[in-house]
Amino acid sequence: MRKGYYGKFGGVFVPETLMPSIYELEEAFFRWWRSRDFRKEFEGYLKDYVGRPTPLYHASNLSVRCGLTLYLKREDLCHTGAHKIINALGQALLAKKMGKRRVIAETGAGQHGVAVATAAALLGLECCIYMGADDVERQKMNVIRMDMLGAEVRGVETGTRTLKDAINEALRDWVTNVRTTHYILGTVFGPYPYPQMVKEFVSVIGREAARQIWKKEKRLPDVVVACVGGGSNAMGIFYPFLKRKEVTLVGVEAGGKGISTGHHAARFQGGKVGIFQGTKSYVLQDSNGQILDTYSIAPGLDYASVGPEHSFLMESQRVTYTSATDEETLEAFFLTSREEGIIPALESSHALAYVIKNCTRWKDKLVLVNLSGRGDKDVETVSRTISP
Amino acid sequence: MNEITNVFRRLNREGKKALIPYVTGGDPSIEKTYEFMEFLARNGADIIEVGIPFSDPMADGPVIQRASERALKAGTAVKDIFALVRRFNKAFTIPVVLMGYLNPIYAYGVERFVSEAADNGVKGLIIVDMPPEEAGEICPLLRKYGIASIFLATPVTNRDRILKIKKIARGFLYFVSVTGVTGERDEIPTDILEKIKEIKGLISLPVTLGFGISHPRIVEEFFPYLDGFVVGSALVRRWEHSFSVDDPELKNFFQEMVIACHGS
Numbered sequence A: 001m002r003k004g005y006y007g008k009f010g011g012v013f014v015p016e017t018l019m020p021s022i023y024e025l026e027e028a029f030f031r032w033w034r035s036r037d038f039r040k041e042f043e044g045y046l047k048d049y050v051g052r053p054t055p056l057y058h059a060s061n062l063s064v065r066c067g068l069t070l071y072l073k074r075e076d077l078c079h080t081g082a083h084k085i086i087n088a089l090g091q092a093l094l095a096k097k098m099g100k101r102r103v104i105a106e107t108g109a110g111q112h113g114v115a116v117a118t119a120a121a122l123l124g125l126e127c128c129i130y131m132g133a134d135d136v137e138r139q140k141m142n143v144i145r146m147d148m149l150g151a152e153v154r155g156v157e158t159g160t161r162t163l164k165d166a167i168n169e170a171l172r173d174w175v176t177n178v179r180t181t182h183y184i185l186g187t188v189f190g191p192y193p194y195p196q197m198v199k200e201f202v203s204v205i206g207r208e209a210a211r212q213i214w215k216k217e218k219r220l221p222d223v224v225v226a227c228v229g230g231g232s233n234a235m236g237i238f239y240p241f242l243k244r245k246e247v248t249l250v251g252v253e254a255g256g257k258g259i260s261t262g263h264h265a266a267r268f269q270g271g272k273v274g275i276f277q278g279t280k281s282y283v284l285q286d287s288n289g290q291i292l293d294t295y296s297i298a299p300g301l302d303y304a305s306v307g308p309e310h311s312f313l314m315e316s317q318r319v320t321y322t323s324a325t326d327e328e329t330l331e332a333f334f335l336t337s338r339e340e341g342i343i344p345a346l347e348s349s350h351a352l353a354y355v356i357k358n359c360t361r362w363k364d365k366l367v368l369v370n371l372s373g374r375g376d377k378d379v380e381t382v383s384r385t386i387s388p
Numbered sequence B: 001m002n003e004i005t006n007v008f009r010r011l012n013r014e015g016k017k018a019l020i021p022y023v024t025g026g027d028p029s030i031e032k033t034y035e036f037m038e039f040l041a042r043n044g045a046d047i048i049e050v051g052i053p054f055s056d057p058m059a060d061g062p063v064i065q066r067a068s069e070r071a072l073k074a075g076t077a078v079k080d081i082f083a084l085v086r087r088f089n090k091a092f093t094i095p096v097v098l099m100g101y102l103n104p105i106y107a108y109g110v111e112r113f114v115s116e117a118a119d120n121g122v123k124g125l126i127i128v129d130m131p132p133e134e135a136g137e138i139c140p141l142l143r144k145y146g147i148a149s150i151f152l153a154t155p156v157t158n159r160d161r162i163l164k165i166k167k168i169a170r171g172f173l174y175f176v177s178v179t180g181v182t183g184e185r186d187e188i189p190t191d192i193l194e195k196i197k198e199i200k201g202l203i204s205l206p207v208t209l210g211f212g213i214s215h216p217r218i219v220e221e222f223f224p225y226l227d228g229f230v231v232g233s234a235l236v237r238r239w240e241h242s243f244s245v246d247d248p249e250l251k252n253f254f255q256e257m258v259i260a261c262h263g264s
């Protein structure tokens, strides 16, 4: 396999100005990731600061209701409320090692932005977060949090005013301030080495989950389900199961208002292979190669492309990708809140929606869902859907 | 021999520098872009760079982002750009190079794109988000069809990368004046002179300076060290005033740039 590629997907498609930093990052990551001291420092923060290992919870009420055994990997209990803090801390530590004094990041749901702002506060780094103006509007609470954490939030008014435009602006900032700044990309996306590096960081989710479910059930799960925005929480939990062919892996994309309406972010249903924001992967685009506007009630899934390794896992049929609509997602959101007393993030609710929709298919089976984040940030959005 | 090389040879003999204006194809329509190119060709452009509009121009500043948006709003597609170049080539001998992002080219089909570009008289291609590492597929095609593969170098490009770029670069080397996106700048830091000298020492291709060339003064400052100057945002900003080649500010500015590059 070519370096930086997963099958035919991946690569390094960035302007020349960024290439030295890409190499610097690659070199630094592999050097420090092998260093015991770095690992110790990272794992120390994961344990005492993030609160890992996160629990694996047997959701007994939902299990009864669905007629299966459902376990939730409680990433919602991470400090700052989602799995995003793992990668943010890993990269912020790396930025320090590389001697960068400033970090930047894009954010959709605001979860990655909050995570980066948190890591930057902790480690004494200057921090600037790019966020689409529409997302600033619909995830206000996270904007306030970032501000309180001392980060500067820049609303992006260009393009479609969502996540992809925030990434464009972050890349423009990085190109300009490349000597002093590290770009903390928030998922297993973008130019190599990001997809690989982020995967290594978040694989702790899957390693813990595999150990925990083995301890509780003395066996592997039948199916592992995760929502797929860029694909980090999914890659994290899939990671240790990829080699165990008897475990079915399901990635759930944002079906929005339904695939046929065109208002969705299901790259594997409506997209084709393209090159976008640094990598070759599936992309929602028109016949001229222009990137399409996407839609989802979950801002963290509202993005036109997907991590390149997911494209590889889709084409090699190791992972099944499907989608859940807004409506199905909201139903899962309420059901989980009321049955389990857990308010899930709208992103994670897509994974739960898959399970609820496919109860009969997985009847009596052992099901593991990555509950990637908590829904505090979404309460306003959701309440608007019930009282228009 | 590619026409681009001939342009630099001739200018070099005459003690002049190439003036390379940039326009976004289809901004605000293909017809208007043609008028603009005609104006540039008649008034002293040596090579014209035509941008292929893209929805997400990550290496461009606000001026060229807006131009791209206008072009897409007008429905501009790759085939329209090819038709534009074909029409231009019927009337002028000035080489046209295309500049763009990879995805529209990839969606068109890489070989189909390169062969049709050649058929329509495109002389060079710059792909902003394709470093040499990812050029393995397209470079042999560009050679096969006789189109120059133009690459960028920047203030942070080190010696090893310059040598890597040298192997596959044709036509000219496009030196980006600053770390940053396209856009006008009052000053270009003169510490890039060291880098320019290093590049000139390693590469025999003509080297042009681009990004932020917003004033004839900048051309004068760097005149002895380079072979040409690319003028993008400064021109496009004046163009978007009225989209008219009779716009006095546009005419004056371009005239001044011609004088700076060619002498009066």
Ligand SMILES: Cc1ncc(COP(=O)(O)O)c(C=O)c1O
Residues within 6 Å of the ligand: A082, A083, A084, A108, A109, A110, A111, A112, A186, A187, A188, A227, A228, A229, A230, A231, A232, A233, A234, A299, A300, A301, A345, A347, A348, A372, A373, A374
């Ligand atoms: C809670 C939560 N889950 C999932 C995602 C989607 O990202 P990824 O697919 O990288 O896990 C986000 C993104 O913001 C998120 O906040």
